[in-house]
Amino acid sequence: MKWYIAAFLLTVLTSSEGILTTLSQSNGKYKYDYATVPFLAEVFKLIISSVFLWRECKKLPPLKMTTDWKTVRLFPIPSVIYLIHNNVQFATLMYLDTSTYQIMGNLKIVTTGILFRLFLKKKLSNLQWMAIILLAVGTTMSQVKGCGEASCDSLFSAPIQGYMLGILSACLSALAGVYTEFLMKQNNDSLYWQNVQLYTFGAILNMARLVVDDFRAGYEKGPWWQRLFNGYSITTWMVVLNLGSTGLLVSWLMKYADNIVKVYSTSMAMLLTMVLSVFLFSFKPTLQLFLGIIICMMSLHMYFAPPSMLVGLPPTVRSDPDSLVIVSDDHKAES
C-alpha cells in the first residue's frame, strides 16, 4: 500500500467517525456508554492484529519479533501518555470554554512538527515549516465562530492556567504520536507483532480506566461490563469498527510514513467533516470555513509537492554551489 492511499483512507475514515458518532446519538444524547467504545476498539484492533500475526507466523521467512523485556516494556508508554493526556484535557476544559478549547487543539499540529524535529531528528525545509503553520492557521480559521457580542469577549479571556494546560495538552498529544513513530521504526519487527503489543496494553489501560471511572462514580450505573453492549445500535458498532480501523491505519502510517502525514490526514478529515455536515446536518457554511479550506489545500501542496515544481518555473536557473539563484529573464515585455 502506498502511503498516500493509507493517508486518504485515514482521512475518509476519520471524517466518517465524527459523522457516525453524531448519527449514533438519539436526540443529541448517547443511549449507550461512550466510554466503552474506545475499549472495544482496542479489543477489535488486538483481534485483527493477532489474526494477521498468526497467519503470517506460519509463512516463511519467519517474521521478526523482538520479545525481550527491554523492548516490550516500551509498548505501554503510548497508552500511558494518552491516559495522562485525557486527564489533562479534562482539566483544561475546567478553565476553557469549548470553542477556545477546540481552537487550541490545533496547536498540536505545530507541536507535532517541533517534536518530530527534536526527537526524531527529521529536518524540515523552511517551506515545510511554513506549510505546517499554515495548516494550523487554516484549521483554526475554519473553526472560528466569529464575534457574536458574547462569544467574542469570551475568546482568549480565560484564566492563564487554561492556556498553559491547553499547551500541555498539545505537547502530550504530539509526544504520543512522535513516541509511537519512534517505537514502530526502532527495529524491523513485524508490524503485526508491534500492534499486538501496542493494543494489548491499550486494551488493559482502557479497561483500567473503565474500572476507575466506576469506582469514582460509586458504581451508580453498575459495573462497566454490564454497560458494555447496553443500548448499542448498529451505528454504535460502526463507530467501534471505524475507530478500530483508523487506529490500525495510524499504526501503519507510523511505521511506513510519519507523523506529519498523519497530521495532514486528520486535519483534512476535520475539514471534510465540516463540509459533509453542511449537507448532512444543514450546518451553515461560513466564509471562514471556505478560507480555511483554501489555506489547508495550499499547505498540503507546499508540504508534499516536489520543490522543483514549486520554485522551478522561472526560465533561467543558475545554480551556484552554495545557493540557488533564480533569475527571471522575461523583462522583454517592458522594452
Next chain:
Amino acid sequence: MKWYIAAFLLTVLTSSEGILTTLSQSNGKYKYDYATVPFLAEVFKLIISSVFLWRECKKLPPLKMTTDWKTVRLFPIPSVIYLIHNNVQFATLMYLDTSTYQIMGNLKIVTTGILFRLFLKKKLSNLQWMAIILLAVGTTMSQVKGCGEASCDSLFSAPIQGYMLGILSACLSALAGVYTEFLMKQNNDSLYWQNVQLYTFGAILNMARLVVDDFRAGYEKGPWWQRLFNGYSITTWMVVLNLGSTGLLVSWLMKYADNIVKVYSTSMAMLLTMVLSVFLFSFKPTLQLFLGIIICMMSLHMYFAPPSMLVGLPPTVRSDPDSLVIVSDDHKAES
C-alpha cells in the same frame, strides 16, 4: 533608493492615510468636502514632479523626454480607468453591503497577479502564485467580522449583479495598476516627465469630476472652488500631503519595481492600520486579525525570499539541467 525602502515607506504612509482620515473627522463626520482631497493631491504631485523636472532639466546629460502625441496620449488612460472604476464601485455598493464589498475588494490582489502575468508577460513560480492567493486570503480573513445572527446571513447572499460588479471592480483596479506599470516602463523617459504627464491628466480629470458632481447636485453647496479649502484643518492638509506622497511612491514603484510589490505594500498597510487602530481607536482585536497577519507574513516571505532559502534546507541538493531535485538524506534517525 532600494525598492524595499520605497515599499516600506508606502506601507507606512498608506497606513497613516486611514488613520489621518479618521482623525480629520470631527464626531465621525467630515467638516470639509472629501471629494476635493484627491484633486489637491493630484495638484501637489504635479507641483512636486514639475519642480524636480525643472531642476533636472538644467543638468547634463539631458533628461529623456518623449513628447510626440503617440506617447503622450497614453497618459490620460490610467485616470480614465480610475474614473470608470469609481463609478463601478459606486454601482457595486448599491447591490452589496459594505462588509461584503470590503471583502470582495481583496480580489484585486488576485486579479493584479493575473493581469500582471497576461499583459506584462511576467512569469511567476507556482510558489509565488500561492503567495498571492494567500495574501488575498489573509487580508480577507483579517476583515471577517464573524457571524452575529444578522451579519452571517447577509454575507454572500446579495444579488448576483453585485458580485459581477465586484469582480469587474477588482479587474479595473488591477488594470489601472498594470497599465500604469506598462506606461512607466515602456521607454526610458525620465520619471519626472512621465509623472508630469500622468498628474496633469489626473488633475484635469479630478477637476472634471468635481464639476460633474456640482452639476448633478444642482449647485446646492455652491461651486467646487468655493468648497476647496473650506473647513480644512491641519489634519486635512496632512491627508492631502499623505495622499500625494503615496501617489509619488506608487509611481516610483511602478517604474523601478512592479505591481506585486505595490499590492504587498498596500495589503501590509491595511493590516498595520488595523493593528494601530487597536491602540489608537480601541478597536477590538479579533482572532481573525491575528491569523490574517500570520498568513500575510508567510505570503510575504514565500513571495520574496530566495527559493534556495525556502526549499534549500535538506543537506543534499542535486541540480539537474531541467529540474531541481532535492533529496533529503536524513533518514538516519529511523534506523
